[in-house]
Amino acid sequence: MRNARDKGARGKGIGLGLAAWLAGILFFLPIAWMVLTSFHSEEDAATNPPSLAAPLTLDGYRDFFGTGGGASPWPSLINSTVASLASTLLVLVLALPAAYALSLRPVKKWTDVLFFFLSTKMLPVVAGLLPIYLFAKNTGMLDNIWLLVLLYTSMNLPIAVWMMQSFLAEVPKPVIEAAQIDGARLPTILTRVVAPIALPGIAATSLICFIFSWNELLFARVLTGVVAQTAPVFLTGFITSQGLFLAKVCAASLVISLPVLAAGFAAQDKLVQGLSLGAVK
Incomplete structure (x- = not known):
């Protein structure tokens, strides 16, 4: 048997x-x-x-790469790198204290706070595109890379708070209490105690936010022109009235995908650890 x-x-x-x-x-x-x-x-x-x-x-x-006389992709690649890295860094700076308050030092009705963060993702992006465009036009921020940084930060912040809340919930509270007894203040606790323990979760959150920012097309297509054009917008330029240049599009897609693939490959161990860290046991 x-x-x-x-x-x-x-x-x-x-x-x-x-x-x-x-x-x-x-x-x-x-x-x-x-x-x-x-x-x-x-x-x-x-x-x-x-x-x-x-x-x-x-x-x-x-x-x-423009060796045949076409436009150079480097400005667009640099814009995507700046927007993705800056927004991801800003998301981490804002999400870490918020997740700390919702997990290790839970505020009152913290589940309602999490639901509010989630509800902000229920609005279709295209529904808020017109007011954002008017705001950017009236403030002179059209075709500005820092506008994309702010938009990508607001777009990824709810996801980051949700993910990091589950990651930080796994941090042992006695470690934090010991740091408080030693006189450590909140910034020190976050940077020297919580962050090293939750590093896999932070890495997983960073990678996902970076990928979402790098791949974003709608805001970049509508709100940028030449100066702040990102790589996905540059990629759409290969589709012209003359037809679809398949080989060029495949080459451009592969090159533009390489930073995301490289980041995922470099952080794959942290990504697996981070995703399992927040799992329900």
Whole structure:
């Protein structure tokens, strides 16, 4: 009987493993196809069915980086980097004390506070686009990268507070009490006691906020022009009235995705630890 159960459990594990591999391959295939297409010429990329044995070329990447006479992507990439990093840093500065108050030193009706943070995400972004545009126009902040920093901060702050509240709830309270007995004040407790313990959760929150900011398109498309143009907006410039340049778009998409992929790969251990830290045990 026990051998039969072991065989059944082993067979179930093998089946789940195969299903996981199949799902991973299905998710990876579009990315692999995009990488392959980025190294094809426009003529080969537009063939139907597409040719796997087509000759490889770097023309798509030359066009993206402007070596062929096109616009340079570096200002847009720098704008995206500034907006994403600055907004993520500002989110952490604001979310850490808020999450501390909602978890380790809970305020009255803290569940209502969390619900309020969540309710701010229920409004469709496009519904607030017109008043934000009018505000930016009247204050002279159109095509300003710092306006995007403020918008991305407000957009990611509710998510960051929700995530970090669950992470900070796992921090042992006796450690904080010991720091208070030693005379540590709140800023010292947050930076030297809470932050190192909750570092995996903070890293996971930072990565998610960075990805959301880097990928944001609607605000950047409407509120920026040339000076504060971000990388996703620059990417849409490859779709013109002359048609869709598939190879160029694939090359541009791959290059623009590299910072997010690199950040996720570098922080993958912290991301896994952070997501498991806030899990329900």
